[in-house]
Amino acid sequence: MNIIVCIKQVPNTTDVRIDPVTNTLIRDGVESVINPFDAYAIEEAVRIRERCGGKVTAVTMGPPQAETALKEAIGLGCDEGVLVSDRKFAGSDTWATSYTLACAIQKLDAYDLVLCGKQASDGDTAQVGPGISTHLDIPQVTYVKKIVEINDKSARVERMTEEGYDVVEVPLPCLFTVVKEINTPRMPSLKGMMRAKSAKLVKWTAADLDADPAALGLDGSPTRVVKIFTPEPRKGGEMISGATGEVARELVELLKGEVV
Amino acid sequence: MASIRILLDKCTGCTLCVKACPFGAIHMADRKAVIDMAKCTLCGACVAACKFSAIELEKSAGPKRDLSAYKDVWVFCEQKKGVIQSISFELLGEGRRLADKLGVKLCAVLLGHDMETAAGRLGERGADKVYLVDHPALAAYQDDPYTAVLVKLVEEYKPEALLCGATTIGRSLISRVAIRTNAGLTADCTGLDVDTKERLLLQTRPAFGGNIMATIIAPNHRPQMATVRHKVMQEAPVRPGRGVEVVSNVYPEETFASRTRLIEVVEELASTVNISEADIIVAGGRGMGGKENFAQLEELAKVLGGAVGASRSAVDADWIGYSHQVGQTGKTVVPKLYIACGISGQIQHLIGMQSAKTIVAINKDPDAPIFKVATYGIVGDVNELVPALTREFKRALNK
Numbered sequence: 001m002n003i004i005v006c007i008k009q010v011p012n013t014t015d016v017r018i019d020p021v022t023n024t025l026i027r028d029g030v031e032s033v034i035n036p037f038d039a040y041a042i043e044e045a046v047r048i049r050e051r052c053g054g055k056v057t058a059v060t061m062g063p064p065q066a067e068t069a070l071k072e073a074i075g076l077g078c079d080e081g082v083l084v085s086d087r088k089f090a091g092s093d094t095w096a097t098s099y100t101l102a103c104a105i106q107k108l109d110a111y112d113l114v115l116c117g118k119q120a121s122d123g124d125t126a127q128v129g130p131g132i133s134t135h136l137d138i139p140q141v142t143y144v145k146k147i148v149e150i151n152d153k154s155a156r157v158e159r160m161t162e163e164g165y166d167v168v169e170v171p172l173p174c175l176f177t178v179v180k181e182i183n184t185p186r187m188p189s190l191k192g193m194m195r196a197k198s199a200k201l202v203k204w205t206a207a208d209l210d211a212d213p214a215a216l217g218l219d220g221s222p223t224r225v226v227k228i229f230t231p232e233p234r235k236g237g238e239m240i241s242g243a244t245g246e247v248a249r250e251l252v253e254l255l256k257g258e259v260v
Numbered sequence: 261m262a263s264i265r266i267l268l269d270k271c272t273g274c275t276l277c278v279k280a281c282p283f284g285a286i287h288m289a290d291r292k293a294v295i296d297m298a299k300c301t302l303c304g305a306c307v308a309a310c311k312f313s314a315i316e317l318e319k320s321a322g323p324k325r326d327l328s329a330y331k332d333v334w335v336f337c338e339q340k341k342g343v344i345q346s347i348s349f350e351l352l353g354e355g356r357r358l359a360d361k362l363g364v365k366l367c368a369v370l371l372g373h374d375m376e377t378a379a380g381r382l383g384e385r386g387a388d389k390v391y392l393v394d395h396p397a398l399a400a401y402q403d404d405p406y407t408a409v410l411v412k413l414v415e416e417y418k419p420e421a422l423l424c425g426a427t428t429i430g431r432s433l434i435s436r437v438a439i440r441t442n443a444g445l446t447a448d449c450t451g452l453d454v455d456t457k458e459r460l461l462l463q464t465r466p467a468f469g470g471n472i473m474a475t476i477i478a479p480n481h482r483p484q485m486a487t488v489r490h491k492v493m494q495e496a497p498v499r500p501g502r503g504v505e506v507v508s509n510v511y512p513e514e515t516f517a518s519r520t521r522l523i524e525v526v527e528e529l530a531s532t533v534n535i536s537e538a539d540i541i542v543a544g545g546r547g548m549g550g551k552e553n554f555a556q557l558e559e560l561a562k563v564l565g566g567a568v569g570a571s572r573s574a575v576d577a578d579w580i581g582y583s584h585q586v587g588q589t590g591k592t593v594v595p596k597l598y599i600a601c602g603i604s605g606q607i608q609h610l611i612g613m614q615s616a617k618t619i620v621a622i623n624k625d626p627d628a629p630i631f632k633v634a635t636y637g638i639v640g641d642v643n644e645l646v647p648a649l650t651r652e653f654k655r656a657l658n659k
Binding site for chain 2: 036037063087088090091093094095098099121123124125126127129130131133134135139140141142143156158159160161162163164165166167168169170171174180181213214217218219221222223224225226227228229230231233234235236237238239240241244245247248249251252254255256258259
């Protein structure tokens with residue numbers, strides 16, 4: 001089975017702190033990591049390969065330093081890494097990003113399955129996975145929490161919904177976006193880290209892709225930012241103190257309007 | 261290819277752009293801004309921040325499109341088992357306001373099976389018109405037929421804006437439709453407005469990791485598409501008897517073909533409350549001390565008619581399921597009342613709940629960051645205070 005995992009390098013949010021004066025993010029010293037949701041996609045791809053054989057290729061679009069995310073992915077069990085990087089991709093919104101990744105996927109060997117995390121932790125849009133499947137014109141199942149069965153021809157999966165889950169059957173090739181419930185990612189192995197160190201990555205620029213230049217980067221992005229602002233930080237209010245019973249009574253009095 | 265540059269004659273060296281850049285790509289040299297191209301992502305944040313029009317972000321002008329044929333505000337109304345979901349009423353409430361500002365119709369889009377009656381009642385929620393596609397293949401959500409049908413409707417009737425819930429269904433569907441119709445799409449908007457002169461949908465959302473807000477437009481593409489999360493907008497009031505024009509659309513059978521096959525719909529959450537929809541949430545964190553103490557939260561939630569939420573550390577400790585997790589890697593909630601018990605208030609958690617109307621924090625650490633956002637804070641032992649609160653609420657509510 002030939003599996004492609006799309007990953008994104010994001011700032012490690014557990015490092016992110018807010019500047020108390022300007023109320024903006026402090027980015028200095030924040031390390032970059034693989035988007036936490038993509039880690040589940042990588043793990044699932046590696047597990048499928050362990051069962052069915054084949055190859056797992058990690059693909060990312062980003063600046064040159066996104067290379068480290070691909071090496072990390074190889075450390076976690078991916079076989080190959082493809083970095084799609086070019087100034088021409090700067091300013092891409094989700095439309096242009098999914099188009100670029102779809103072009104890269106089409107340039108790779110024939111694939112059976114594309115896996116993505118359900119969303120990236122920095123953008124939170126959940127649009128790029130469905131965007132890729134649409135550009136590739138393949139079926140998709142989003143929010144997959146379990147792959148019940150998979151073979152060369154088809155898969156049966158569980159898609160998480162607000163109320164529970166749907167059981168869905170889908171022919172291959174197709175795309176899944178996966179949620180946290182699907183697995184527990186393993187730690188990188190020593191062997192994997194050694195392999196990652198010496199791994200040679202494939203690097204493509206816009207010229208390597210069979211892509212319409214007008215559909216790339218800012219030019220290919222329908223949306224643009226017109227204004228940014230930092231919201232006023234929410235202010236702390238009243239502290240209530242006293243004996244437990246008193247405090248509880250006072251709070252109930254204050255909240256009466258909210259709970260009726 | 262797009263490019264960005266500083267207009268040196270206009271740059272006053274005020275450093276607003278340096279502070280605005282989410283990527284640390286701007287510094288000052290000789291009191292003028294300098295952009296580090298290796299770091300710049302052309303996101304436009306600096307252009308928006310500059311008060312002197314000193315930064316020029318140039319986009320190669322694509323073919324100028326004639327957008328005049330696009331009119332009306334649409335709301336995709338989500339149904340499950342024939343029941344229109346409350347998110348749709350929230351979007352109709354907001355859509356009504358936008359349509360009135362633009363002086364156009366508010367139209368609901370309804371896909372399903374045997375939905376005529378439900379369609380006819382959408383007027384009571386403010387819709388002027390309903391585009392209905394009724395077909396057995398649309399009874400339950402499936403990506404392929406829903407995408408195909410919505411694309412056809414958009415191409416045929418040309419709405420200028422299309423709103424959709426940021427739900428499992430909405431996010432999967434609208435992303436596909438935006439690609440197929442070459443439209444701009446903004447996810448999880450927390451504020452919407454319109455520029456009536458340019459007929460632009462002004463879409464505001466958190467960007468660059470949480471506490472910076474960005475307003476986003478799609479000037480040269482229609483429809484302008486946006487998703488909105490649960491509880492962000494006010495539900496449209498019910499206006500009994502208000503009529504609506506229902507436009508039924510029939511499409512060739514192949515439009516409804518689906519490559520995926522829905523085998524079964526399993527409902528698991530029947531006994532618990534979906535936290536995204538709850539008006540009151542009682543949430544616990546590591547400070548609860550153990551799984552057994554979560555029962556106290558459930559008790560309080562039950563008295564208040566609310567749901568139980570949790571911080572990531574409580575979920576990671578296996579004290580409660582992931583579907584209850586609030587925060588960056590869990591759900592974003594906007595309840596009327598959020599009671600945070602033993603939650604310290606890491607930024608990742610705050611992002612998910614700080615828009616709640618009233619926040620109560622109970623924590624034994626007086627320096628816990630949660631107190632910085634709490635309307636009411638209590639320093640104390642959650643395991644004493646929560647049962648005391650339950651007793652007092654029971655008494656106050658006569659339960």
